[in-house]
Amino acid sequence: MQFKEIIGHKDIKEHLVRTVHENRVSHAQLFLGPEGSGSLALAYAYAQFLNCENRQSADSCGECPSCRKYNKLIHPDLHMSYPFIAKHKEDTATDYADSWRKSFLSNPYMGLEYWRNQLDADNKQVNINIAEAHGIIKKLSLKSFEAEYKVLIMWLPEYLDTQGNALLKLIEEPPEKTLFILVAENQDKILNTIISRTQLVKIKKLDHTEIAQHLKSVHHLSDQESAEIAFIADGNLQEAMNQIQSQTNNHFGILVNWLRFIVSDAGTNMISLVEEELSKMGRENQKSFLFYAINMMRQIILIKEGLSSLVFLPAKELDFVQKFAVHYTVEQIEATINLFEETHYFVERNANPKILFLDLSLQLTLIYKYKTFPKGTQYII
Structure with a gap:
């Protein structure tokens, strides 16, 4: 080299x-x-x-x-x-x-x-x-x-x-x-x-601009896509590669549907999504999905704190985070990020994905539907 x-x-x-x-x-x-x-x-x-x-x-x-x-x-x-x-x-x-x-x-x-x-x-x-x-x-x-x-x-x-x-x-x-x-x-x-x-x-x-330029020249992404991924990767080219992979997995669509079922307490639909999609992703895709979800929640916090100029997202994702930011508090978003990070930890340690994501869904329902903040749960690994 x-x-x-x-x-x-x-x-x-x-x-x-x-x-x-x-x-x-x-x-x-x-x-x-x-x-x-x-x-x-x-x-x-x-x-x-x-x-x-x-x-x-x-x-x-x-x-x-x-x-x-x-x-x-x-x-x-x-x-x-x-x-x-x-x-x-x-x-x-x-x-x-x-x-x-x-x-x-x-x-x-x-x-x-x-x-x-x-x-x-x-x-x-x-x-x-x-x-x-x-x-x-x-x-x-x-x-x-x-x-x-x-x-x-x-x-x-x-x-x-x-x-x-x-x-x-x-x-x-x-x-x-x-x-x-x-x-x-x-x-x-x-x-x-x-x-x-x-x-x-x-x-x-690495600088955001260096990663963005690499993504454009090597992976042939658009200026906007390159800037968005470079921002999320925050100097980590390996994470940028992970983000490119996540785009092919429709993480955004799954996340939006999942959150919709959670905030409306649509139990049957929520369980179905966990069983048919989240639990069957495979460990690495589950980790990638959770990392993507964490980043989306962080963008929501930036908007709520009046830092919209620091948010680099595609139009449909930007529209989602802007609407989500209107309806929910920073406290709820921070609790969500903590739960996502805990879940990522247990996914790495091979916890049962169906139990893990179902419990996560129920805890998020308490946070968004009933404004109750449950304590963390220990899983058998």
């Missing part, structure tokens, strides 16, 4: 290029940026630039043998580590290398949930186990096969837990011409002993 393929981050790209030209490459770096910001893509582009055989002034050449191997993620001196599902204690990330290459090459801005879906993880936990840590030590103790630098890119070191202690000595005193790049989203979840041994590279979320 080349720098020119990555959206935005002009200053970061220039900084990374400068460190290579000035021979100031720190042996351990922490790329810290939110999901969908492109931090992982930047790490790969940096590694490719570092080992390019015909390095240009601001980017790798993209054509030399090293770049061609990097572009396919098959360079022998490029090592990748990431969270995975260990079916056996000796399993390592290498067992999932084919899935990783396919996932990254198709979506270099991917988030953890996207990766979990490629693994068919369901409600299983992913992590970076001790066998992976020992495997990294073994790989990096070997001499380079053909490149100047051996590079390890570890995505989401937050999932190392205490296993990361096994890597401390290697990170602090690595073999010559060895580069660690840790790509993280949450600094608070990384071992402090690892953070203290790395040079921090902070990566900001």
Whole structure:
């Protein structure tokens, strides 16, 4: 991957290029940026630039043998580590290398949930186990096969837990011409002993305009559609992809019908919609639907607070939120958002969808029809 393929981050790209030209490459770096910001893509582009055989002034050449191997993620001196599902204690990330290459090459801005879906993880936990840590030590103790630098890119070191202690000595005193790049989203979840041994590279979320331009040029969306999705995604390109997917699922039509049945206390219709549509969506579509519903409710709050200029929605959705905002209070909308977020949490943990959405519907009916605010419910997972 080349720098020119990555959206935005002009200053970061220039900084990374400068460190290579000035021979100031720190042996351990922490790329810290939110999901969908492109931090992982930047790490790969940096590694490719570092080992390019015909390095240009601001980017790798993209054509030399090293770049061609990097572009396919098959360079022998490029090592990748990431969270995975260990079916056996000796399993390592290498067992999932084919899935990783396919996932990254198709979506270099991917988030953890996207990766979990490629693994068919369901409600299983992913992590970076001790066998992976020992495997990294073994790989990096070997001499380079053909490149100047051996590079390890570890995505989401937050999932190392205490296993990361096994890597401390290697990170602090690595073999010559060895580069660690840790790509993280949450600094608070990384071992402090690892953070203290790395040079921090902070990566900001993408601008709305950068995402909108990408959606127009790559996904051929209209100016209005691109602006709306970019606003909702709030700097997260992975979320923008999720929103594009949600548009094909008629989330708006389902949400409007569902809320209509709720506010009118049309019990039979409400139960039918839960059983025939919401409970049969599949877990990822249910999560996407709930995220969409949360965003719609947030737009309603913006309107009620007199911030209509910040609302970017298609005409029919805008008409809906404007009418909904007239009839219901901020307190009701906030309670709805809280319930949607709780439901999203339980969907992720594989709660029974029919029971979950039926209970959610009943609680929303209490809020809108009877202005009663029920306490949260605990579900058996």
